[in-house]
Amino acid sequence: MSVEFFREEPTARSSWRLAVLMGVNVRTYKFAVGEALLGAAGEGRTDILLSELAEPYAMSLVEHLAHAPQASSKTAAGELDFLTVAQQEAAESVRQGSPTEKLLAAAMKSMPAMVMQKFHNLRGSGASEVPHRFYEVTGAGQKRVVRLTEHLRAVALSEQRENLQTELVARWSIVETSFAAGVGRSLIEEGIEVDLETFRITDKARRRSVAGVTDAVIGFQHGRCIICAEPLIAGVDAIAVDHVFPYSFKRLLRGSAIDLDAIWNLAPAHGACNGQKSNQPPTEGQLTRLALRNEAIMQSPHPLKKTLQLILKRHGYTGGRVGEWWDFIQTVRNELR
Numbered sequence: 001m002s003v004e005f006f007r008e009e010p011t012a013r014s015s016w017r018l019a020v021l022m023g024v025n026v027r028t029y030k031f032a033v034g035e036a037l038l039g040a041a042g043e044g045r046t047d048i049l050l051s052e053l054a055e056p057y058a059m060s061l062v063e064h065l066a067h068a069p070q071a072s073s074k075t076a077a078g079e080l081d082f083l084t085v086a087q088q089e090a091a092e093s094v095r096q097g098s099p100t101e102k103l104l105a106a107a108m109k110s111m112p113a114m115v116m117q118k119f120h121n122l123r124g125s126g127a128s129e130v131p132h133r134f135y136e137v138t139g140a141g142q143k144r145v146v147r148l149t150e151h152l153r154a155v156a157l158s159e160q161r162e163n164l165q166t167e168l169v170a171r172w173s174i175v176e177t178s179f180a181a182g183v184g185r186s187l188i189e190e191g192i193e194v195d196l197e198t199f200r201i202t203d204k205a206r207r208r209s210v211a212g213v214t215d216a217v218i219g220f221q222h223g224r225c226i227i228c229a230e231p232l233i234a235g236v237d238a239i240a241v242d243h244v245f246p247y248s249f250k251r252l253l254r255g256s257a258i259d260l261d262a263i264w265n266l267a268p269a270h271g272a273c274n275g276q277k278s279n280q281p282p283t284e285g286q287l288t289r290l291a292l293r294n295e296a297i298m299q300s301p302h303p304l305k306k307t308l309q310l311i312l313k314r315h316g317y318t319g320g321r322v323g324e325w326w327d328f329i330q331t332v333r334n335e336l337r
């Protein structure tokens with residue numbers, strides 16, 4: 001089904017989103033390397049020394065380690081584990097504003113064998129990879145060079161580059177929150193909640209904001225407006241969060257448990273499109289895009305997937321069968337006729 005997401009828009013950008021948004025994560029290495037790659041390719045570079053790439057990689061991990069766990073509590077970190085070294089070297093690296101020698105060496109040693117080998121994998125298995133390759137590691141030792149492909153530059157220099165950056169940050173935040181003891185359990189078992197005043201995803205246990213709804217879900221709708229299907233450009237367009245089935249329809253749902261304020265019904269849109277739509281019912285095209293968007297989120301591991309699964313189960317679906325979002329959205333539409 002993640003294949004479906006790619007088929008809707010078969011571009012390098014969709015491959016990137018498959019890798020960043022839909023992979024299984026037991027650690028957050030992938031986000032750190034993704035950020036470093038976007039940075040290098042965004043400067044138009046065609047190749048970069050591994051040691052140069054390792055620097056932003058190690059620093060962003062160290063910074064994230066300061067406020068959240070970067071590995072699932074299920075994985076025990078060994079002595080030689082990169083995260084163990086990062087933890088030990090964090091304070092000194094932050095103080096000097098660059099990774100310590102020991103941290104850099106550990107990053108350079110672990111990157112090619114670990115994250116750089118797995119970045120293109122789907123679902124953590126070696127069996128299937130995203131359709132585009134973004135880099136190749138060549139050479140050996142200190143002379144290792146990362147060759148950045150044209151696909152990576154197409155992604156990093158595209159009009160959606162800012163979105164891709166904020167999507168990655170939001171996904172990183174969601175994943176690390178799910179790693180936090182206690183919080184993680186409630187997110188994984190109960191899913192996420194949306195604060196409707198700020199349109200931010202919050203973790204119930206700590207009542208803390210995790211990520212904006214827009215940043216968390218926009219990648220799953222290919223960075224496009226749910227209403228007009230044109231791109232939503234961060235920093236250029238005014239972006240609103242649309243209730244696809246308008247909030248005012250609530251009164252038509254007397255006695256029904258359907259929650260129109262939940263994430264399944266919330267989708268980023270141009271501010272202008274949202275204003276024009278107002279309280280009108282969604283069109284066929286909008287409902288199709290919403291179903292596809294939700295099906296794509298179902299391919300992304302906890303906790304966004306869990307949230308959508310729980311909604312389906314509450315209404316009698318299995319929560320695991322492809323296509324259930326089409327059926328559920330038709331049901332809601334019929335109730336509102």
Ligand SMILES: [Zn+2]
Binds near residue numbers: 225
């Ligand atoms: Zn629009």
